[in-house]
Amino acid sequence: MATNVNLSDLSILLLFLVGGAIFTIGGIVTSRLLRNDKPNKEKNTSYESGEDPVGNAWGQFNLRFYLVALMFLLFEVELIFLFPWATVFGDKQLIAETNGVWGWLVWFEMMIFIFILVLGLAYAWRKGFIAWEKPRQSVYLFKSPVPGKLYEDFNKKMTEKEYGRKK
Amino acid sequence: MLDAGTIAVYSFAVITVISALFVLITRHILHAAFGLLVCLLGIAGLYLLAGAEFLGVTQLLVYAGGILVLIIFGIMLTNRADGKTIKAGNHRVIPGILAGLAIFLLFTQIYSQSSFRDSLRSTDNNIPLMGHPVESLGVEIMTRYLLPFELIAVILLVILVGSLFISKKENDTN
């Protein structure tokens, strides 16, 4: 097999990126296969500055992370389409060939695309999927039948009595 | 004779197949997810070596950076077992493997009897590899593939609203 692949610079860069990632993972896997494996209970606990860990590392994973990842994925797909658009949007030759129609056409096409997706973002925002849920502060609301002034008077009287006795 | 391109193509193909087999064989679901990650990276390398640069980048961004993260989040949300290791059990092992092998034989038979096989073999060294610059992709999306492109936006909107609605908690009334 003779591949007459003439790769561009970008391809070579990306190939090194992908190959580097794979060989890093391969090194970790190889060392995992070759190393001694003698676990005991002390070694298997997660390191907590000498404290004994309580509970499980997998416990209580918030659903919010998942929802944010989901929205991220769908808007990343939008980004994929924005890249080729951006390379041809301001193309002078195409604009000159079509008397300037090309720029406006492409602009409105992409604006429609983005507008439809922004509707989804608006839905997510309106329904509160983006807002990070803060722990709600519970304010103690208690309506006492006794008016507040009575307490103040009582406190005043008691302090006067206290000071008076000390004197 | 072996040139660097050939070695790269073969090594990416081998990495892809081995990691896919690892996904099949392993019983730990998180290990399977990492095997899938290596497999997707290998496929991205194959795309790049086929001259489909933009597709390779898309594969890296959407698959390795998006779908796989979503899958790992899904694993973490559904397998919060009480300290147990996460097992992905098997069933119907023998029929499953037989079905896979049957489909493998079917596809290889179809390919070996196909009419385009000889033309692919003979022209491989003559026609140079077609490049696909991003600009031509952009022009195609904006002209010939305009309707699918706008429909993609509608589908993404539906998917966003639908999957958010499905996966929210029932008692979320806001």
Added chain:
Amino acid sequence: MTQIELYFLVSIILFCIGIMIVLIKKNGIMILMGIELMLNAANINFVAFAMKSPEAIHGIMFSLFLIVMAAAEAAVALAIILRVYRFYKTTDVDEIADLKG
């Protein structure tokens, strides 16, 4: 073996492994991974055919839309799996058999 044939072979092997995963594994998320492998196998085929063709851009466009659809499919499938998990407390497809006659 030419480069295109190697791509065909990888694509066929990935598709078969994907089918085996879908048939053999019990966990819903593992089944989703098998489906992703099968989609990728189809994508490799498109890229392989687009490699030498002068009309190559159409194969690339098809693969691009396929990847986008795969993202959408994964999002919905995982949402459904999460919902099922919250209701049944399991993702084992054998135990979710309420409608089984």
